Amino acid sequence: MPINLTINGNTIQAREGETVLQAARANGVHIPTLCYHADLSPVGACRLCVVEVEKMRGLIAACTLPVAEGMVVQTHTPKIVEERKFVLEMLLTDHPNDCMICEADGGCELQDAVYEYQVAWSDHKGKRHSYPVGADQNPFVFTDFNKCILCTRCVRACAEIQGRNVWGVANRGFNDKIVAGADVSMLEAGCEQCGACAAYCPTGSLTDKPSRGKGRAHQFSKVRTTCVYCGVGCNFDFNVRDGKIVKVTSARDAYVNGMALCVKGRYGYEFIHHPDRLTKPLIKKDGKFVESSWDEALDLVAEKLAQHRGDEFAFLASAKATNEENYLFQKFTRAVMGTNSVDHCARL
Ligand code: SF4
Ligand code: SF4
Numbered sequence: 322m323p324i325n326l327t328i329n330g331n332t333i334q335a336r337e338g339e340t341v342l343q344a345a346r347a348n349g350v351h352i353p354t355l356c357y358h359a360d361l362s363p364v365g366a367c368r369l370c371v372v373e374v375e376k377m378r379g380l381i382a383a384c385t386l387p388v389a390e391g392m393v394v395q396t397h398t399p400k401i402v403e404e405r406k407f408v409l410e411m412l413l414t415d416h417p418n419d420c421m422i423c424e425a426d427g428g429c430e431l432q433d434a435v436y437e438y439q440v441a442w443s444d445h446k447g448k449r450h451s452y453p454v455g456a457d458q459n460p461f462v463f464t465d466f467n468k469c470i471l472c473t474r475c476v477r478a479c480a481e482i483q484g485r486n487v488w489g490v491a492n493r494g495f496n497d498k499i500v501a502g503a504d505v506s507m508l509e510a511g512c513e514q515c516g517a518c519a520a521y522c523p524t525g526s527l528t529d530k531p532s533r534g535k536g537r538a539h540q541f542s543k544v545r546t547t548c549v550y551c552g553v554g555c556n557f558d559f560n561v562r563d564g565k566i567v568k569v570t571s572a573r574d575a576y577v578n579g580m581a582l583c584v585k586g587r588y589g590y591e592f593i594h595h596p597d598r599l600t601k602p603l604i605k606k607d608g609k610f611v612e613s614s615w616d617e618a619l620d621l622v623a624e625k626l627a628q629h630r631g632d633e634f635a636f637l638a639s640a641k642a643t644n645e646e647n648y649l650f651q652k653f654t655r656a657v658m659g660t661n662s663v664d665h666c667a668r669l
């Protein structure tokens with residue numbers, strides 16, 4: 322049964338179990354968020370998505386408020402706007418605000434919200450955190466907790482997407498901070514270096530180490546592709562600048578994997594432009610590999626294959642090839658080579 326409610330004077334229909342935030346967004350009403358991410362369980366921590374609801378006291382976080390029949394919601398009254406500005410002002414009192422050299426610039430959700438609500442950078446002279454920048458020595462995730470807004474998206478991404486529970490929140494009040502394990506290094510806390518925490522972090526607090534300094538979001542063109550490392554076939558976007566792949570970003574609309582990737586898919590792209598990479602076929606001549614043309618190499622393979630038939634030949638397929646390629650290989654093995662000796666590395 323659809324649920325009827327009113328948002329900003331417009332009657333809309335929502336599904337039972339949806340939150341006010343989901344219903345609003347599904348109907349084109351923009352409500353700002355920081356701690357919320359559609360892939361993660363909502364926690365109502367940042368208070369940026371507050372709304373007013375008739376017959377309910379105070380301002381309520383829309384990301385954790387279930388829709389109800391007859392609900393009357395306002396999303397942008399002066400009181401709400403004032404509250405959102407206050408939340409952002411408080412965040413900026415303890416933030417480096419060095420966007421010009423921040424890795425997240427142009428892709429930072431805090432920056433977007435501050436821009437949307439036109440909040441001035443804080444000249445707050447009180448206490449600020451001063452964590453060592455880049456302190457964690459893991460090879461793939463760069464940490465700068467001075468930029469952390471304690472949204473806990475990293476905590477939830479690691480627990481809910483990757484199932485590792487590396488991150489947690491330690492201490493209370495001003496001393497609240499994100500820690501790996503019992504405040505140890507990420508690797509000591511069991512990190513698998515999947516980079517999900519960096520992918521879900523809305524600020525420059527957790528970023529991808531290998532692509533630091535290699536360009537801004539607007540300087541990259543994105544090319545959707547399929548990972549070559551295993552048969553899961555995750556999709557992601559290569560970020561290309563000046564003809565070079567400089568970063569991988571995962572995407573919610575990737576069919577197989579959504580935002581999730583393993584360490585190989587997210588960070589194992591540097592082989593592509595590596596100078597040691599083979600770019601031409603090699604043929605062994607007199608015990609030595611010699612560079613050849615593709616025509617020469619393919620002719621040689623065809624000639625050798627023609628010397629064998631039936632069970633003299635066996636084919637071992639690879640998970641690094643696509644389903645379509647593997648289909649063609651088995652078809653070639655059965656129809657052309659005349660044998661059913663086909664197997665796949667995934668069974669080994
Ligand atoms: S995290 Fe965002 S708001 Fe903070 S310095 Fe970086 S770009 Fe600016
Ligand atoms: S890189 Fe992956 S496993 Fe490691 S802390 Fe981040 S989300 Fe968890």
Ligand code: SF4
Nearest residue numbers: 469470472473475522
């Ligand atoms: S490190 Fe990033 S994702 Fe984690 S709590 Fe801080 S701002 Fe949020």
